[in-house]
Amino acid sequence: MTDDLTRLDTLSRETIDAPESGGSALPLAADEGLDRHTRVDLLKQERAIAAKYQNGPMWGYVVAAVGGFAIWLALFPLTMFGAVHPAITLVVSTFLTVAGYVTCHEAMHDNIAKRGSKYRWANQLVGEVSLLPIAVPFSMGRVSHLEHHKHCNHPEKDPDYTDEAPNWWMAWYKTWWNRQPRVDGTINRYKSVCQQLDTRESRLALKQTMIVQVIYLTVLFTMAWNGYAIAAVVCWWLPRQLGLSYIRYFLSWAPHHPRAGKTERYEQANIFKSHVGHFFSMCMETHLIHHLHPGIPNHKTKAAYLEMKPILEKRGVDCSAI
Incomplete structure (x- = not known):
């Protein structure tokens, strides 16, 4: 029993890579006012509870991701040819844009299907189609998000730290400001992180990001050039802007504010x-x-x-x- 407690206490002090293990992602603090055996016992109870909620069926996420992507694509011709009103398209497309990040988030942590699973393709599929409405490839989303987990709330290493703001209305403002071309926030910050990492995965993420963004701009320009500028705005451009702000506010600022010193x-x-x-x-x-x-x-x-x-x-x- 003593050996088990020692092993568990040792594990609890390590930083565990979330996508590889699916376990605890963060290190325990050394001094929390509790004795060692109490901390170990609480950790065992916590992990026992966590195990009950892991490894369940995830096909609902696959259906939601693929179905949502199909509807999102269908909105383009339906709006262009007047079958769907632009206002309806805007609302539906914005909702699908936000929802897509939720499904992709599970794929980032291999929760759809673990490495080595015969259904691994489903994890990749969900990741790839879910982020296209925000014009970001799965590879970039995954690399940057896992870095957020590894260095959460670190002012220099956490890619999401630039979302920090003193209050809610400044947080909403920063969701827009951080997307500006010469501001070190959001995708610009993610690109910088990938360049610093300089791994095979981060280099691939940079290449795929360039390709996806070229496709995004090409589609918008082509639609506008051919007289479908309003459809381009309500199908992709504006839902992307609104969706990104919603995602940055609720996924990044709201649960982590205030960030300073909370590591x-x-x-x-x-x-x-x-x-x-x-x-x-x-x-x-x-x-x-x-x-x-x-x-x-x-x-x-x-x-x-x-x-x-x-x-x-x-x-x-x-x-x-x-």
Whole structure:
């Protein structure tokens, strides 16, 4: 029993690569006011609960990703030829753009199908089609997101740190400002991170990002040139702008603010109550669970949180919001 406790305590102090293990993504703090055996026992309980919510069927995400992508593509001709009103197209396309990131997020962590699985193709398929509405390839999304997990809230190494803002309205503003050509934020920051990493995956991400963005601009220009400028705006350009702002606000700023100095395991994300509810906040109210256990699918994080809540409170997490 002593050897098991020692091994578990040692593991708890390591940074575990989320996509490879699907386990805890962050290191435990050395001094949390609890003795070693208490911390180890709480960690064992936490992992036992997490295991209950992992490895379930994920085909719903595959259907949602492929179906959503098909509808998104269909909106182009339907809008161009007047079968669907531009206002309806704008609303539906924006929703699909945001929803696409949710499905892709699972693929980034190999939650659709693990490496070596005969259904691995499904994980890749979900990742590839889900991010096209925001004109970003799966490779770029994956590399940058995993770097966020490895260096969460580090001002220089976390690719998402530039989303930090002092309040909610400045956060919304920064979702737009960070996308400007000469600003080191969002995709520009992601490109810089990939250049610094200089790995096979990051180099591929840079190449595919250039290709996807050329396709994006070519499609918009071609549609506008041929008299379908309004369709181009409501099918892709404006939903992409609105979707990116929504994603950056709820996925990045809301669960992590304030970021400064919060790099320990149980403080990297907050438990908060959103004014738009759990579903429309992309299930980010309990985003801390995702950082603790990336193998838990997004739609199960709240249930896992509610079961883990007594444990998290003992670890010093503020659970008063939910």
